Amino acid sequence: MTTWLRTIQLSVKNLLLHPLRSALTVLGILIGVASVIWLLAIGEGIGQKAQEQIASLGAQNIIVRTIKPSSDEVADGGYGLTRNDYVCLVATVPTIDEAFPIRVLSQEFRFKTRHFEGRLVGCTPGYAEVTALKQDQGRFITDADLDGERNYCVLAAESAVKLFPGGDAVGKKIMIDKEFYVVVGVMVSRAPSAGIGGSLAAEDYSRDVYVPITTLWRRIGDMTIVTKPGQFQRDIQEISQITLRVDQPSHVLQTADIIRNTLAQSHTLADFGVTVPLELIEQANTTRLMFILFLGMIAAVSLVVGGIGIMNIMLATVTERTHEIGIRRALGAKRGDITRQFLAESTVLSVAGGMLGILCGLACRPLSALIRSALERWFPVHMESLPDLIRTVQPVVVNWSIPLAFTISILVGIFFGVYPALRAASLDPIEALRHE
Amino acid sequence: MADPLTMLGQADFSARVQDMHKDYVLGGETVRALRGVTFDVPTGDYISIMGSSGSGKSTLLNLLGCLDRPTSGRFLLGGDDVSRFSDDELAEIRAKRIGFVFQSYNLLPALSVLENIEVPLYYSGRRTPRARRQCLELAEKVGLGDRLDHRPAQLSGGQQQRVAIARSLVNDPRFILADEPTGNLDSTTTCEILELLGGLSSEGRTIILVTHEHDVAEQTQRTIVLRDGKILSDERRR
Ligand SMILES: Nc1ncnc2c1ncn2[C@@H]1O[C@H](COP(=O)(O)OP(=O)(O)OP(=O)(O)O)[C@@H](O)[C@H]1O
Ligand SMILES: [Mg+2]
Numbered sequence: 307m308t309t310w311l312r313t314i315q316l317s318v319k320n321l322l323l324h325p326l327r328s329a330l331t332v333l334g335i336l337i338g339v340a341s342v343i344w345l346l347a348i349g350e351g352i353g354q355k356a357q358e359q360i361a362s363l364g365a366q367n368i369i370v371r372t373i374k375p376s377s378d379e380v381a382d383g384g385y386g387l388t389r390n391d392y393v394c395l396v397a398t399v400p401t402i403d404e405a406f407p408i409r410v411l412s413q414e415f416r417f418k419t420r421h422f423e424g425r426l427v428g429c430t431p432g433y434a435e436v437t438a439l440k441q442d443q444g445r446f447i448t449d450a451d452l453d454g455e456r457n458y459c460v461l462a463a464e465s466a467v468k469l470f471p472g473g474d475a476v477g478k479k480i481m482i483d484k485e486f487y488v489v490v491g492v493m494v495s496r497a498p499s500a501g502i503g504g505s506l507a508a509e510d511y512s513r514d515v516y517v518p519i520t521t522l523w524r525r526i527g528d529m530t531i532v533t534k535p536g537q538f539q540r541d542i543q544e545i546s547q548i549t550l551r552v553d554q555p556s557h558v559l560q561t562a563d564i565i566r567n568t569l570a571q572s573h574t575l576a577d578f579g580v581t582v583p584l585e586l587i588e589q590a591n592t593t594r595l596m597f598i599l600f601l602g603m604i605a606a607v608s609l610v611v612g613g614i615g616i617m618n619i620m621l622a623t624v625t626e627r628t629h630e631i632g633i634r635r636a637l638g639a640k641r642g643d644i645t646r647q648f649l650a651e652s653t654v655l656s657v658a659g660g661m662l663g664i665l666c667g668l669a670c671r672p673l674s675a676l677i678r679s680a681l682e683r684w685f686p687v688h689m690e691s692l693p694d695l696i697r698t699v700q701p702v703v704v705n706w707s708i709p710l711a712f713t714i715s716i717l718v719g720i721f722f723g724v725y726p727a728l729r730a731a732s733l734d735p736i737e738a739l740r741h742e
Numbered sequence: 743m744a745d746p747l748t749m750l751g752q753a754d755f756s757a758r759v760q761d762m763h764k765d766y767v768l769g770g771e772t773v774r775a776l777r778g779v780t781f782d783v784p785t786g787d788y789i790s791i792m793g794s795s796g797s798g799k800s801t802l803l804n805l806l807g808c809l810d811r812p813t814s815g816r817f818l819l820g821g822d823d824v825s826r827f828s829d830d831e832l833a834e835i836r837a838k839r840i841g842f843v844f845q846s847y848n849l850l851p852a853l854s855v856l857e858n859i860e861v862p863l864y865y866s867g868r869r870t871p872r873a874r875r876q877c878l879e880l881a882e883k884v885g886l887g888d889r890l891d892h893r894p895a896q897l898s899g900g901q902q903q904r905v906a907i908a909r910s911l912v913n914d915p916r917f918i919l920a921d922e923p924t925g926n927l928d929s930t931t932t933c934e935i936l937e938l939l940g941g942l943s944s945e946g947r948t949i950i951l952v953t954h955e956h957d958v959a960e961q962t963q964r965t966i967v968l969r970d971g972k973i974l975s976d977e978r979r980r
Contacts, residue, residue: 312864320852323852633848633849634865635833635836637837637842637865637909638837638838638866638913640833641829641833643833735810736804739844
């Protein structure tokens with residue numbers, strides 16, 4: 307034990323005789339070990355992110371959305387999910403427990419002189435629960451509102467602040483599309499939900515106003531006119547999105563297929579999309595695998611290059627210190643003693659690299675944020691084209707990656723140190739003594 | 743098989759060399775550095791080896807110091823036939839039973855005086871606090887008690903050689919070998935080093951040194967002269 311301590315102490319001393327050389331050698335291992343930790347941390351981050359998204363969208367949910375086809379395909383302006391689709395899905399697919407249709411429009415909201423442009427969401431009472439919206443004041447839309455097609459509305463927190471900076475929104479009447487609606491509730495502010503690759507856009511709930519979907523259908527109708535400079539554009543759409551809750555998790559994938567088939571029969575245009583949060587796991591796994599392969603390659607290459615660096619330096623050291631080896635042999639050092647000394651030196655190098663690499667690995671969160679913002683600044687276009695998951699992922703250091711990285715660094719030191727050490731030990735004592 | 747040599751009383755001899763040959767093969771050519779050398783080394787003897795350059799003095803000393811094995815013949819060290827020993831066994835003998843002093847001192851430049859003296863302790867496995875105290879005493883003994891933290895480069899040749907002598911004594915060997923220990927030193931320093939060696943001899947240690955200088959040889963009890971790998975003369979002074 308103490309001999310080992312002495313050997314390590316001696317190694318450190320010898321390595322410090324050439325600080326720059328040792329530092330550069332350490333760098334290779336540092337990068338390799340840090341990459342190992344990073345790759346596992348990013349993989350873990352992707353996994354957690356996917357889990358979070360799935361949780362926020364509901365693992366048991368299937369989301370069917372209207373997708374706007376290219377404008378020349380839409381002859382008379384009508385497209386997307388219809389009330390008929392909704393009724394048909396609920397009636398014919400037995401595994402669907404509940405369905406929450408919404409219709410989303412861009413609208414201007416007014417109260418006296420205050421006004422703002424936001425999202426008008428026609429919805430059902432279940433919408434608050436299904437999107438995890440929480441009530442702040444008053445109440446949400448009720449079944450009675452729905453059946454009575456009442457002119458009631460509920461404001462998102464930020465919408466309420468815009469129209470009622472004083473906070474006294476409930477009971478007031480706001481104007482939406484030339485009609486008055488009574489504010490019956492205000493919701494708690496909610497962070498936007500993340501989009502999922504190309505299949506689901508990110509949703510920002512901050513400028514929302516919720517009304518019963520039946521009221522929206524009756525009062526506002528399906529048609530909206532979008533005015534762009536120089537042209538009017540008609541847009542006819544009945545339902546923007548339906549969130550369907552399946553009775554059992556094991557039925558989700560099957561149900562999604564049935565829904566796709568059912569909708570495909572009544573739609574000639576590609577004007578709907580089906581998102582299954584459960585399928586995100588697969589997507590996350592492919593992204594994760596890609597990352598692990600990519601960083602794994604970097605890690606492997608830099609560990610090998612780092613190891614070769616160690617071997618190179620150790621071979622140079624053995625040549626430089628041939629005379630010392632001769633002296634030590636003459637004073638009674640066995641081959642094993644010499645092997646051990648040089649092996650300890652290469653291991654100290656690689657372990658130093660390993661420990662610094664672990665530090666860099668632990669710092670992966672701030673470092674990755676730094677790298678990301680640098681990339682966004684200098685290569686905005688390239689970053690834009692990356693999948694959302696990769697742009698937003700937060701690495702999460704996996705506990706066991708640290709002992710793993712440490713072990714790898716020790717093994718690299720030993721593996722690449724063995725040859726130089728054996729070469730040192732095999733020197734003939736007399737020859738070595740004569741070497742100057 | 744009973745061996746007449748090992749059956750002789752070993753107590754009287756620290757070493758016996760029997761018809762020792764050493765060949766070096768260099769690029770197909772064989773250099774016969776030693777061609778049958780035989781002599782006994784009684785315990786406590788103080789021997790100088792002389793001879794012209796290339797006569798095989800260093801070769802002989804390296805064999806006596808267990809740094810190498812003879813091509814043929816025997817070398818008995820305190821009853822063991824060292825010529826058959828393995829590499830590790832030879833290293834162990836060097837560590838525990840032999841002290842080396844070299845012409846070019848061969849100190850480790852990165853270590854301090856005290857650390858240099860301590861080096862053989864690692865290899866004999868005796869690095870105890872007591873042994874380390876003895877290192878201090880040895881440094882005092884060779885007159886370097888006040889230079890313990892100095893590097894070899896900061897010392898004169900004579901001082902370096904004293905460090906080397908202190909180092910050779912660390913494991914208390916009975917057998918001390920010196921290859922031209924005064925070869926790089928002036929006459930005053932040579933005298934000091936010889937005084938040290940004489941002192942070690944009177945402590946009962948066996949000393950064999952190689953030298954070119956007759957003045958040095960005269961300080962020893964016995965001189966062996968080599969020529970072309972053979973003993974030319976072997977005389978004891980009185
Ligand atoms: N490793 C070796 N390989 C080949 N030949 C060697 C080797 N070592 C010694 N010799 C040869 O053996 C012979 C004896 O060499 P040795 O070094 O013993 O001489 P020496 O008496 O010590 O000479 P010097 O007084 O110059 O030190 C020389 O001819 C030398 O060239
Ligand atoms: Mg010589």
